[in-house]
Amino acid sequence: MEAMSPRTEPRCRTLSIHVVTWNVASAAPPPDLSDLLQLNNLDLDLDIYVIGLQELNCGIMSLLSDTAFEDPWSSYFMDVLSPLSFVKVSSVRMQGLLLLIFAKYQHLPFIQVLSTKSTPTGLFGYWGNKGGVNIFLKLYGYYVSIINCHLPPHMANNDQRLEHFDRILEMQNFEAQDTPNILDHDLILWFGDMNFRIEDFGLHFVRESIKNQRYSDLWEKDQLSIAKRHDPLLREFQEGSLLFPPTYKFDKNSNNYDTSEKKRKPAWTDRILWRLKRQSQTDFQTPELSAPFALFLRSYVSHMVYTISDHKPVTCTFDLEVYIDISDIPETEDQFLLFYYSNNLHSVVGISKPFKIQPFSFLEEDPLDEAQPQI
Numbered sequence: 083m084e085a086m087s088p089r090t091e092p093r094c095r096t097l098s099i100h101v102v103t104w105n106v107a108s109a110a111p112p113p114d115l116s117d118l119l120q121l122n123n124l125d126l127d128l129d130i131y132v133i134g135l136q137e138l139n140c141g142i143m144s145l146l147s148d149t150a151f152e153d154p155w156s157s158y159f160m161d162v163l164s165p166l167s168f169v170k171v172s173s174v175r176m177q178g179l180l181l182l183i184f185a186k187y188q189h190l191p192f193i194q195v196l197s198t199k200s201t202p203t204g205l206f207g208y209w210g211n212k213g214g215v216n217i218f219l220k221l222y223g224y225y226v227s228i229i230n231c232h233l234p235p236h237m238a239n240n241d242q243r244l245e246h247f248d249r250i251l252e253m254q255n256f257e258a259q260d261t262p263n264i265l266d267h268d269l270i271l272w273f274g275d276m277n278f279r280i281e282d283f284g285l286h287f288v289r290e291s292i293k294n295q296r297y298s299d300l301w302e303k304d305q306l307s308i309a310k311r312h313d314p315l316l317r318e319f320q321e322g323s324l325l326f327p328p329t330y331k332f333d334k335n336s337n338n339y340d341t342s343e344k345k346r347k348p349a350w351t352d353r354i355l356w357r358l359k360r361q362s363q364t365d366f367q368t369p370e371l372s373a374p375f376a377l378f379l380r381s382y383v384s385h386m387v388y389t390i391s392d393h394k395p396v397t398c399t400f401d402l403e404v405y406i407d408i409s410d411i412p413e414t415e416d417q418f419l420l421f422y423y424s425n426n427l428h429s430v431v432g433i434s435k436p437f438k439i440q441p442f443s444f445l446e447e448d449p450l451d452e453a454q455p456q457i
């Protein structure tokens with residue numbers, strides 16, 4: 083094989099991605115979300131935030147307000163992340179479901195949002211209280227689909243949950259002719275309040291196992307784990323080990339599991355899954371084909387500090403290794419401007435000061451300390 087010039091040799095860059103899923107039970111944002119966003123973790127240098135919320139307040143007055151203005155959660159994340167050089171890349175909302183993506187500004191020339199989609203599955207597919215929302219994008223040349231979902235509740239509705247999971251997946255078809263099927267996308271991130279429960283074991287056994295941190299005693303009866311053993315497609319979706327307490331159902335404003343008359347059994351309802359496209363050995367050896375990339379799980383945890391909801395939030399932090407063809411990177415040090423366009427107001431509502439993106443700075447482990455865009 084002929085030696086490749088430095089301008090065509092693929093280069094590797096690691097992107098750190100933080101994924102959040104939280105059923106907020108119609109609550110407003112709490113005063114401090116530093117733990118959720120890992121803002122005080124000095125070992126993390128995050129590049130992208132992916133945030134999925136379920137059960138946002140979707141009453142009539144709330145929806146009317148959110149039509150004219152950003153919803154309180156989006157505004158909160160914008161206020162917190164903007165000063166840290168993050169820009170909202172895309173968002174999609176369907177009633178109580180909200181999906182947001184933020185990226186550091188130096189990655190913006192290499193992110194292309196291809197589509198957003200809402201798939202209602204409530205009331206025979208006509209109501210969006212349940213279902214999924216999707217953002218489909220190209221990230222450094224790779225196809226990435228991100229899905230936030232809310233599946234049907236209750237122990238007995240497991241077959242319905244699995245049916246809705248399949249329906250959401252089947253509905254992710256894209257109009258552009260050159261766009262691959264979702265199962266051919268390089269990465270799928272799928273998360274949300276999936277509502278899977280713990281079968282067979284009684285309430286006392288489950289609570290004692292949690293109290294003694296014997297979480298592995300409960301894994302075999304987790305409905306999602308059982309389904310993956312029988313469904314080849316579902317088995318392709320990976321998940322980290324459940325080494326944290328079940329995240330549902332808590333009394334609000336406490337860390338006590340349900341003390342109401344119903345005394346619902348705790349369960350890992352809130353999950354984060356991922357699926358990497360399988361690549362043949364040929365792909366790894368042929369540089370002109372799309373270079374493979376790798377995903378490494380750094381953490382999979384719940385955040386017990388938050389008590390505004392009957393669910394605890396769950397986060398995953400990933401390292402994503404992307405391989406970049408240097409010839410695809412524009413050799414320019416021209417200045418850029420960021421424009422914020424409001425779909426509600428149909429106009430530009432914000433413009434940044436001019437800033438530069440050094441073409442190769444993002445390939446370095448310690449990027450240059452460049453001026454950050456001010457909106």
